[in-house]
Amino acid sequence: MFQSFTASTSASDSAPRLADLRKKLAKSGVSGFIVPRSDAHCGENVAPRDERLAWLTGFTGSAGQCIVLADQAAIFIDGRYTLQVRSQTDGALFSYHQIPQATPAKWLTEALPEGGRIGFDPWLHGQREIEALEKALTPKGITLEPLPENPVDSIWPDQPAPPLGKVAVFPDVIAGKTHASKRQEIAGILKAEGVVATVLTLPDSIAWLLNIRGSDIARTPVALGFAILHADATVLLFMTGAKLDEDVRAHLGPDVTIAEPEAFPAALAALTGRVALDPGTAPLAVKAALSAEIHWMRDPCILPKACKTQAELASTREAHLIDAVAMARFLAWLDEAAPSGGLTEIDAVRELESLRRAGNTLQDISFETISGAGPNGAIVHYRVTEDSNRPITPGDLLLIDSGGQYLEGTTDITRTVATGPVQPEARRAFTLVLKGMIAMSQARWPEGLAGRDLDALARIALWQAGMDYDHGTGHGVGVYLSVHEGPQSLSRRGTEALKPGMILSNEPGYYREGAFGIRIENLLVVEPPETPSGGDRAMLGFETITFAPIDRRLIDPDLLSTAERDWLNAYHARTAAIVSPRVDDATAVWLTKACAPL
Known part of the structure; x- marks a missing residue:
């Protein structure tokens, strides 16, 4: 909570x-x-x-x-x-x-x-x-x-002790591959690079490779540790033994040897031959401990982890439908409660987190919920505290950015909601942000382009109005892993070519200091679209997997093109169709109104 x-x-x-x-x-x-x-x-x-x-x-x-x-x-x-x-x-x-x-x-x-x-x-x-x-x-x-x-x-006299969260097995049926097959796949990469081993320091890489999850980090289900993957697909895992019960050890099997973290420096020193190390993520202390020849290359788990299996994608779609139920119930509650006053930012956080947990499938939230009313919404990564907690005054814009960690997948969604009469400048800004979100949702591009090639699509409507936002348009997302995952991103720094199976957020925004913040966010999956008649190039596009109403009261229809209006109406129609059967009757009635054609 x-x-x-x-x-x-x-x-x-x-x-x-x-x-x-x-x-x-x-x-x-x-x-x-x-x-x-x-x-x-x-x-x-x-x-x-x-x-x-x-x-x-x-x-x-x-x-x-x-x-x-x-x-x-x-x-x-x-x-x-x-x-x-x-x-x-x-x-x-x-x-x-x-x-x-x-x-x-x-x-x-x-x-x-x-x-x-x-x-x-x-x-x-x-x-x-x-x-x-x-x-x-x-x-x-x-x-x-x-x-x-x-x-x-x-x-630091009272510095906390290192975490000792328990490790759990991540089901193969969700991962789509066994950890043995993943180890063989990455070992093949090592052989192609001519190295005998690679040192893994990223907890999500280790979690993905071995089909395990942990609880050392709040909101991110990873276990802290290090690993050395050899080119013969065996692994030395340096992780506190108390975290690993017999079920996890049986899952890892004989090809994964477990050692205490204190043994890591000596194991590094004992390596011979060419050893791969990631210059961007491996601590410099690891390099100093190695006596072997170093081959600098990116952590070989990063790209395979980003390109989800069909099993992971199917499971993630289900996670988003589970999450859509909580979001629909929350937005319906907010719609009824906010206009009368009496709510605070923390009240909204508690209600949304409670509704997510009510489904009995939530493992954790995926990050600290952002609930910013009025001027607090203009603080991009605002975290409400008891000291900063602001009443949600009728007429405020409430920006609520949240997500859940489910065994099936990781969600991340932002909605900006009207709590009363809307000022014209806020409605105009919201609609310009929406135009950018729709443009990204509909994007189609030749294979080989990266996020930086698409980022401007979400900003053009804002730019034409002399406006912008100071964050990337989207980040990668894991499957019951990190809500912020690389290497993929939709941003000016996004140099990684987008590939099928990658999951990204689509979250343009606008922030007026001292007044309001606006952000609209859905998650997208990169997929090959149908080739238009006459087309002669391999293309990629996006599938939207997040389903929750976008506040129609904040939209100026005159600023939308016919195509944009059609996209919004189709999105809302699909949202109502797939979410309504999963919610109670009162929420379903509200959902029908919230998803009515514009």
């Missing part, structure tokens, strides 16, 4: 913690230290033990970095967090910088004199990141120093 942030991440604690860290750095002989929002597995979501950035600064976003020097400190965030970082941290202690307009390298070259030494934890940074930073800093006479101990850990 709803969780608010604890006092341990309060901005008021930052001053003494910064002072303690600076004393520690002075004793270490370095000019400063990098504090990323990361762990040794380069995951987006981290265990409480690894929330160093939040503990030091108060900023709880899922991406960011702080650099602490003797006389100043800076926080680097992307466009999603420009408002959140200011609301959660002390501007007297930290300067704020938005990536990519600003970079840590540029800031350091201006803040440090020649001879400066910046410390970092080699378990929290990869080769590619450090290599790029060194390239920018070396000409300025600034060096990077891996430290044997993380100085934040040494000043």
Whole structure:
């Protein structure tokens, strides 16, 4: 259920913690230290033990970095967090910088004199990141120093212990492949690359490869650990034995040898021959422990994991229908309750999470629910707390971004809802966002194009009005795994060619600071469409798998083309047809009205 942030991440604690860290750095002989929002597995979501950035600064976003020097400190965030970082941290202690307009390298070259030494934890940074930073800093006479101990850990007196969540078997019938067949498939890639083994550090890669799931990370069903996959398809799995019961061990079988995490560095040192390592995700400490020849290549599980099997897609479609029931019941409840007042953002979160759990199939929510009313909706990754909790005033726009983790699949959906009379500027902005969402839903493109080639489709209507949004249009999604999954994305940085079976979100938005936020999100599956008559090229398109009404009260029909109106009416007709039989009579009546033709 709803969780608010604890006092341990309060901005008021930052001053003494910064002072303690600076004393520690002075004793270490370095000019400063990098504090990323990361762990040794380069995951987006981290265990409480690894929330160093939040503990030091108060900023709880899922991406960011702080650099602490003797006389100043800076926080680097992307466009999603420009408002959140200011609301959660002390501007007297930290300067704020938005990536990519600003970079840590540029800031350091201006803040440090020649001879400066910046410390970092080699378990929290990869080769590619450090290599790029060194390239920018070396000409300025600034060096990077891996430290044997993380100085934040040494000043964090009540740092949580490492998680010990239980591991579970993920059914082959949902995965569509056994872990033996997956190991053979990836081993074939290793042989083709001429390597004897690869080191896997991403928990979702290990979970996918071995058909297991875990509970070490809130909202993301993975188990923290490391693995070495050999070219003969055998695996050394470094994971705390207490997490693995006899059923899991029997599932893994004799070709998967289990060892404690403490044995990982020695196993790395013992490897011989050419060993594959991912420069983007493997911690630099792994490279340092290897004595074997390193072959840099992307984690070989990433792309196969992204291209879902037919079994995974069928199961995910079912997960979205399960989720659609909860969303329909929630939107019907909200429609009745919000106009009379008395609701708060937290009330909406609790009701939606309760309705998801009522189906008895929810394993967890897939991320902390975003419930932003009025101006709070303009904070892209806003997380309501007891302190920030805002009443939902009739007439506010309520942006609710949420999702569920079901054994069948992972969902992620955003709806922006009117709670009373709608202002013309809000209706216009909503309709422009809707036009972009429809354009992406209907996209068709030649094989080989990437997300960056499609991203503009969702923005054109906004651009023509002099508007935009500072986040990507869509991210990849796993199957009962990470709600944010690479390598696929719909964004200006999306360089991975889109392939059949990939699941992506489609979520354009618009945010007016101090007034409202708008985002509409469905999930899509990449699939080959029917070739039009006369067509002569292999094409790809999208299948929409999310079904929930889009608030018709927020739409200006005059701004929609006939084709856009037809798409919306067809989407609503299908939503009513497939969701109504699964809900109670009262919700079905509401659904019929909410999905009426425009």
